Amino acid sequence: xxxxxxxxxxxxxxxxxxxxxxxxxxxxxxxxxxxxxxxxxxxxxxxxxxxxxxxxxxxxxxxxxxxxxxxxxxxxxxxxxxxxxxxxxxxxxxxxxxxxxxxxxxxxxxxxxxxxxxxxxxxxxxxxxxxxxxxxxxxxxxxxxxxxxxxxxxxxxxxxxxxxxxxxxxxxxxxxxxxxxxxxxxxxxxxxxxxxxxxxxxxxxxxxxxxxxxxxxxxxxxxxxxxxxxxxxxxxxxxxxxxxxxxxxxxxxxxxxxxxxxxxxxxxxxxxxxxxxxxxxxxxxxxxxxxxxxxxxxxxxxxxxxxxxxxxxxxxxxxxxxxxxxxxxxxxxxxxxxxxxxxxxxxxxxxxxxxxxxxxxxxxxxxxxxxxxxxxxxxxxxxxxxxxxxxxxxxxxxxxxxxxxx
Numbered sequence: 001x002x003x004x005x006x007x008x009x010x011x012x013x014x015x016x017x018x019x020x021x022x023x024x025x026x027x028x029x030x031x032x033x034x035x036x037x038x039x040x041x042x043x044x045x046x047x048x049x050x051x052x053x054x055x056x057x058x059x060x061x062x063x064x065x066x067x068x069x070x071x072x073x074x075x076x077x078x079x080x081x082x083x084x085x086x087x088x089x090x091x092x093x094x095x096x097x098x099x100x101x102x103x104x105x106x107x108x109x110x111x112x113x114x115x116x117x118x119x120x121x122x123x124x125x126x127x128x129x130x131x132x133x134x135x136x137x138x139x140x141x142x143x144x145x146x147x148x149x150x151x152x153x154x155x156x157x158x159x160x161x162x163x164x165x166x167x168x169x170x171x172x173x174x175x176x177x178x179x180x181x182x183x184x185x186x187x188x189x190x191x192x193x194x195x196x197x198x199x200x201x202x203x204x205x206x207x208x209x210x211x212x213x214x215x216x217x218x219x220x221x222x223x224x225x226x227x228x229x230x231x232x233x234x235x236x237x238x239x240x241x242x243x244x245x246x247x248x249x250x251x252x253x254x255x256x257x258x259x260x261x262x263x264x265x266x267x268x269x270x271x272x273x274x275x276x277x278x279x280x281x282x283x284x285x286x287x288x289x290x291x292x293x294x295x296x297x298x299x300x301x302x303x304x305x306x307x308x309x310x311x312x313x314x315x316x317x318x319x320x321x322x323x324x325x326x327x328x329x330x331x332x333x334x335x336x337x338x339x340x341x342x343x344x345x346x347x348x349x350x351x352x353x354x355x356x357x358x359x360x361x362x363x364x365x366x367x368x369x370x371x372x373x374x375x376x377x378x379x380x381x382x383x384x385x386x387x388x389x390x391x392x393x394x395x396x397x398x399x400x401x402x403x404x405x406x
Contacts, residue, residue, distance in 0.1 A: 038070025048127040048147035054278030061270035065234040078115040109135030124148035165204035240264025317349035334368040
């Protein structure tokens with residue numbers, strides 16, 4: 001009892017300190033975080049939230065009898081999946097002692113959550129989820145859950161069947177449809193994907209509140225657990241309270257630390273490491289854009305000058321197999337541009353390369369981008385009066401006109 005009081009006192013001090021802390025370095029609140037089982041949620045219970053699209057999380061939770069290792073990914077704004085590996089400390093690896101040795105039991109499972117309704121001004125976000133789809137069924141269950149944000153609070157209310165609903169604090173509503181919904185298989189064959197037990201067996205109402213503190217790195221959680229832990233694979237677990245309380249601290253943009261007090265007698269701790277594949281960009285070390293440094297105008301095209309220009313057009317401006325021609329008073333350049341998604345960047349670089357070494361009498365520059373064997377963009381610069389502003393092409397207008405030629 002003294003130990004429990006000490007833990008609760010420490011948590012109360014942390015909450016009090018967080019509520020009076022100033023916003024210092026973290027500009028954005030935490031938002032949703034990972035649950036004990038992996039996937040966005042409260043602690044033991046899920047919520048209707050889904051992580052930002054592309055987010056990939058690696059999670060570890062130590063909850064006395066269980067160690068949960070999981071990875072979760074938000075495949076779409078409306079769908080996330082979780083793969084979980086569970087170490088059951090209180091059970092041997094197999095029923096044969098000689099074979100198991102000191103190895104504890106291991107379980108693999110897969111979860112998913114599907115958003116059914118996106119949150120609006122009045123309506124909550126609604127989601128359906130399924131746990132332990134292809135595993136042995138130790139944590140098998142499904143749920144319907146709704147979450148609604150109001151200021152710094154995020155409220156969650158849902159109904160769970162199976163493992164998360166083992167408390168049976170409400171009659172399964174589907175039992176009114178058929179008696180077969182009142183019973184659920186206790187386990188499945190490993191690797192067998194089955195939805196035959198969906199919405200069957202005991203059902204429970206669960207809920208919770210998340211509070212985003214004024215100190216942005218800290219988020220607090222309180223949940224009402226729908227499980228009574230009397231039929232756990234790890235053994236009959238004592239439960240002093242259905243209320244679980246916890247905190248999430250964002251140590252870095254890519255790391256969360258988790259601490260909670262669950263079942264009224266169990267301390268849980270863990271961490272989450274995350275990244276977002278949507279934010280990943282290829283590292284591009286681009287060559288500097290050519291400066292405007294015009295050389296004295298030569299008579300006609302000079303072999304050495306043209307060779308240097310062709311090299312620069314290929315490696316700096318990104319034109320494959322560029323060609324340069326001089327006809328009348330126009331200098332023509334053509335090639336297939338492969339380097340820049342924004343073609344204007346390639347044209348600007350090509351113009352600079354050509355302007356720096358012009359033959360005498362040239363009044364126009366034509367840059368044609370080819371698509372395969374056909375030209376598709378014809379960009380032309382026309383000679384103008386020398387500009388007095390530093391940093392411009394002094395004898396050339398910067399504007400280019402484009403015409404489609406294919």
